Structures are given as structure tokens and as C-alpha cells.
Amino acid sequence: MRSRPVRSLLALAVTGLVLGVTACSGATPVPRPTLARAASDAVTVVAQDSGVERSIRTSRALFRSAPGAVVAPADDADAVRRAASAAVRAHVPALLVGTGPEAVDAELERLDASWYQAVGRVSLDTDVAERDAPEAGQRAEGGRASRQTVLVADRSADAAAVATARAAGAQLVEMPSGVSDPAASGDVVRALHGAEGRPTLLLGAAFADLGDPEWVVRAAQTGYRIGDGGQRPFDGHRYTALYGAPGASVLGVLGEQDPAASVERAKTLAQEYRGISDVPVTPAFEVIATVAAGEAGDDGDYSRELPVSTLEPYVDAAHEAGMPTIIDLQPGRSDFLSQAQRYESLLRRPDVWLALDPEWRLGPDQVPLEQIGSVSAREVDEVSEWLAELVRREGLPPKALVLHQFRSSMIADRGSLTSHPELDLLVHVDGQGAQPDKQATWKALHEGGPEGLHWGWKNFHDEDSPMLTPEQTMSEVQPTPSLVTYQ
Structure with a gap:
């Protein structure tokens, strides 16, 4: 064969949800949570293997303090779902308990919590009082508690952490099923571009091998897309x-x-x-x-x-x-x-x-x-x-x-x-x-x-x-x- 000079060249469930529940009129005032603040270009990765640890790391990233938390055993899916709903209603973190209570005990102390609600069989070693969460807590600063964006790899695998993000008032962006590279999804790129200037949290074990998360988010925030797809040159193009x-x-x-x-x-x-x-x-x-x-x-x-x-x-x-x-x-x-x-x-x-x-x-x-x-x-x-x-x-x-x-x-x-x-x-x-x-x-x-x-x-x-x-x-x-x- 001869040769010559050559110049040879999701439907995403982007849930831009800033979810919140307004306190019921006449409700008993409760202490307001204090949300964590991060630099506008900060990127936090919560990608530990353990869902228990991811729930606690998400709480640390999004809340500086909270009046309480809702706690559930990690191996009880029904309890986790109910705890997630309660945490969102009360605007407090949802925490998972694994083989031992130490991590949750420490997080309750860090949050300066005065109470926790246990859903399912939970045993903690803490002086914090156990009681039911209020049906509707108060969100900080006029209902706009957090400007963070949380990119979720798998909502079902992180129901508690997702609930914590919703309780904090964060914007949730979901990755398409089976996709672990944000650059490969046009919908994710579009959503992160719309959230440019906000700190971003990447939630899910799938992000553990992402490489350089700060670059990935910064590139996505430019909004550049190939056609209607993502940024990755040969992924779907x-x-x-x-x-x-x-x-x-x-x-x-x-x-x-x-x-x-x-x-x-x-x-x-x-x-x-x-x-x-x-x-x-x-x-x-x-x-x-x-x-x-x-x-x-x-x-x-x-x-x-x-x-x-x-x-x-x-x-x-x-x-x-x-x-x-x-x-x-x-x-x-x-x-x-x-x-x-x-x-x-x-x-x-x-x-x-x-x-x-x-x-x-x-x-x-x-x-x-x-x-x-x-x-x-x-x-x-x-x-x-x-x-x-x-x-x-x-x-x-x-x-x-x-x-x-x-x-x-x-x-x-x-x-x-x-x-x-x-x-x-x-x-x-x-x-x-x-x-x-x-x-x-x-x-x-x-x-x-x-x-x-x-x-x-x-x-x-x-x-x-x-x-x-x-x-x-x-x-x-x-x-x-x-x-x-x-x-």
C-alpha cells in the first residue's frame, strides 16, 4: 500500500432541585442548622467504598452544625428510606450506622447536635438525646441554605447522603445510569455550567477513579459540548x-x-x-x-x-x-x-x-x-x-x-x-x-x-x-x- 503526505483528523435526570420544605405556620421554633461554606471553585469528592462513610463525609461537607440528625442502620434499606425522608423534612443530615457507632457518635458531636432520631434498630454510645425529629425545621438564611452543587453517581446507593444534600438545600445533579465520567454526559455538562461559580461535591464510589476532579468540574463548567452530547471526543461521537x-x-x-x-x-x-x-x-x-x-x-x-x-x-x-x-x-x-x-x-x-x-x-x-x-x-x-x-x-x-x-x-x-x-x-x-x-x-x-x-x-x-x-x-x-x- 502506498502512502502520501497526510493530514489525517442521557437523558439525564439533572435534577436541578433546590428542594426545601417551608416551616409550618405555628410550628415550634427549632435551632437553625449552619451550613458548611466552601470556596466558590472548591471540589469535594466523597467516593469512599463504604456508604456509611459517604453519609458522614457528606454531612461534614454540607453542614457546619445542625440541631439534630436522623440515623438508620446501613443494612436496612427500608429504614434508610424512611430516615432519608425524615431528614429532608427536618432539614438535618441523615447518617448511617455500620458495624460500630463510633463514626456517627463523632459526627453528632461535631454537629453540636442536641438530639437524634433513630429509624430502625440503632444503638449509639452518645449523650445526645434520642427523640423524633420535628416535621419541619427551619432552613438557614431565608430558605437558601446552600449554594453547593452535588453530583450524584447513584442515587439508590446513597439515599442517606442525597437526603443530606436535599436537607442542606443543595442543587442535585444525577449522573446517567452506567456513566461515571461527567465529561461524557451533555446533560451533566449543561447542569454544571449552569452552576458555575458554586462549590461542587462529587458523591459516589464511582468517582474514586476520576483522576483530577478539580479539572473535570472546571472543564464542565465551561459549558463546551460536542453537538448535543458531552465533552469526551469519542464517547458517543x-x-x-x-x-x-x-x-x-x-x-x-x-x-x-x-x-x-x-x-x-x-x-x-x-x-x-x-x-x-x-x-x-x-x-x-x-x-x-x-x-x-x-x-x-x-x-x-x-x-x-x-x-x-x-x-x-x-x-x-x-x-x-x-x-x-x-x-x-x-x-x-x-x-x-x-x-x-x-x-x-x-x-x-x-x-x-x-x-x-x-x-x-x-x-x-x-x-x-x-x-x-x-x-x-x-x-x-x-x-x-x-x-x-x-x-x-x-x-x-x-x-x-x-x-x-x-x-x-x-x-x-x-x-x-x-x-x-x-x-x-x-x-x-x-x-x-x-x-x-x-x-x-x-x-x-x-x-x-x-x-x-x-x-x-x-x-x-x-x-x-x-x-x-x-x-x-x-x-x-x-x-x-x-x-x-x-x-
Whole structure:
């Protein structure tokens, strides 16, 4: 198979509930709870394995003090449900008791509680009086007790902690069933964006492996979403991209028209996939930012670096159309990290991603079109670490990192590549020629990829024999690619 220069790219139950029960007229006044205060950008994670501990940690996070609490045994589901209802009515925490009472005893003392209501068989070792909670307590400060947002992984697993959040007047946002990454849900992103500036509590054992919760929440609060979905590039999304360099039609179809016309062409292409794709299809650009050159140039690296100003009209046009742009690097004798850093100003944008093309990563004695280049896993890791840090530092949504490949030798030790939660890694199989050869390469490159790897496919208008139709691309290329580019 031949090769050529390539620029290959819930229904959520968002319960924005600020729930509260107004005290009944004529009710006996009761002490007001004091709610915990946190910095507006604070993120608290309550993700312990034990539901008992999660109930207590939630109480600590949301209440500085309370006149009382409702307590239930963790192993009695009916008692927990009844305790949750009572806690909400009284505007006090709901606490679970496990094998021993010590943790609940300590929390009652911390809350400076004067009473507790036991629901079910509960035995505590405390001087706090046991009695029924009042039917309606008073919420602090005119009924707006808490401005915190509580993101709940599984309401049924944390009924007591959810009740504590409702009692505190927090806004509840529920994750869709089976989803543990907030970035993957458009409804969650929309809700957290609406709560921007509020402290956030992540509740549920599913959040234990989230990685960098502060970044996740900060990115979601930007409100950036891909189409009607979430922020995660390849979770529930597929892309069809025009590939090429500005003003250079020989390098791909993107260079055959101006930015505005390219947007319309990309939209038309994506429309051809709608109805035959099992997930939404979004148009995209893959723009060659550094072009492998036949001459060494002034810097001797056999790569022509386009200025940011040349790329910006395409990036701006794509952004206005709700399309991501992938910046593609063909470094010649330079290195990928140095070239990526040239375009940091563009990569700071939420909808600009990065692609590395090892075919054009040459050794000190190599020349484009005379040898096929390669890159080490170590060099790719240097780029991915830099890009992930940029995403974290700027509070950006997750980005795609695309690796072009049509020979196994092009990415040495690919199976050892480091993964980052801030990045979705995709291998783009961009060989050209006869379909049997392309399919053989596609299958061979699927061996030995790192876990969680996504896949892309390229259709060449002139070099493929024949070029697959959209229907053939979706049915004959298996597993179905997440990114399909056209050159």
C-alpha cells in the first residue's frame, strides 16, 4: 500500500432541585442548622467504598452544625428510606450506622447536635438525646441554605447522603445510569455550567477513579459540548473530516476551497453518514499545520511550519459552525513536541485537537518521500504529557490526540503509550490503495494497541481503488471508525 503526505483528523435526570420544605405556620421554633461554606471553585469528592462513610463525609461537607440528625442502620434499606425522608423534612443530615457507632457518635458531636432520631434498630454510645425529629425545621438564611452543587453517581446507593444534600438545600445533579465520567454526559455538562461559580461535591464510589476532579468540574463548567452530547471526543461521537492544507489542493480536499466553502463541504459530507451511523456524526477539519518539505529550508528540518495566522481562518470558521479542528504535524527532522508548542495559542481553544504524523518524523539523515519516518513511544508520551498538562492548566475539556499510522514500525512500542484522562487517543490508519490491502493493514494495526484506543480511517478520492462509499465505510470497516477523514 502506498502512502502520501497526510493530514489525517442521557437523558439525564439533572435534577436541578433546590428542594426545601417551608416551616409550618405555628410550628415550634427549632435551632437553625449552619451550613458548611466552601470556596466558590472548591471540589469535594466523597467516593469512599463504604456508604456509611459517604453519609458522614457528606454531612461534614454540607453542614457546619445542625440541631439534630436522623440515623438508620446501613443494612436496612427500608429504614434508610424512611430516615432519608425524615431528614429532608427536618432539614438535618441523615447518617448511617455500620458495624460500630463510633463514626456517627463523632459526627453528632461535631454537629453540636442536641438530639437524634433513630429509624430502625440503632444503638449509639452518645449523650445526645434520642427523640423524633420535628416535621419541619427551619432552613438557614431565608430558605437558601446552600449554594453547593452535588453530583450524584447513584442515587439508590446513597439515599442517606442525597437526603443530606436535599436537607442542606443543595442543587442535585444525577449522573446517567452506567456513566461515571461527567465529561461524557451533555446533560451533566449543561447542569454544571449552569452552576458555575458554586462549590461542587462529587458523591459516589464511582468517582474514586476520576483522576483530577478539580479539572473535570472546571472543564464542565465551561459549558463546551460536542453537538448535543458531552465533552469526551469519542464517547458517543463520530466525525467526518476534510483533510488538507490551506491553499494547497495537492495535499487534500480541505485546500480546494476557502474556509467558508470548506465548512459547507464538511457539513454535506457529514450529512451523508447520518442515518447509517449508530452515533451522531459531526463534521470536522484536519488542517496540516507543518508540511513535510523536499528541501531543508532555513532551519534544516525539511518541514514548513505554517503561521498561526494562516490557520486561524479555518479554525475560526469551524468554531462558528460547531466543528472541531485537528492540527496535524509533519515535523521532518524536527520533533513533535517542539512543533506542537508553536501552536499552543490554538490548542488552548476547547475545540482544537492535535494529530501527529510519524510518516514524516525523519532521522538526521532522512529526506521526505525517500524514507518512511517513525516515532518512539517516548516522544509521543512527551507530547501527550504536555498536551494533558495544557488541558489541566487551562481548565479545557478533553482533547483528542490522533496518531497517524499505516505500518507497525511507524510507532515503536505503541502498546506502552501512556494514557491521560484529559486525552482521547486515536490511531488513524491512513494508508491508500486497493481495498484488500487497506483492510489487511487495518486488521494488522489493531494488534497490540493500548487499552481504550480509538480508531480512524482515511478515504482517498484519487488514490484509493475504489474509494469506499459512506455506507461501505460504516459496514466494511470493522470495528467502525470513530474518525473518517477525506483527502
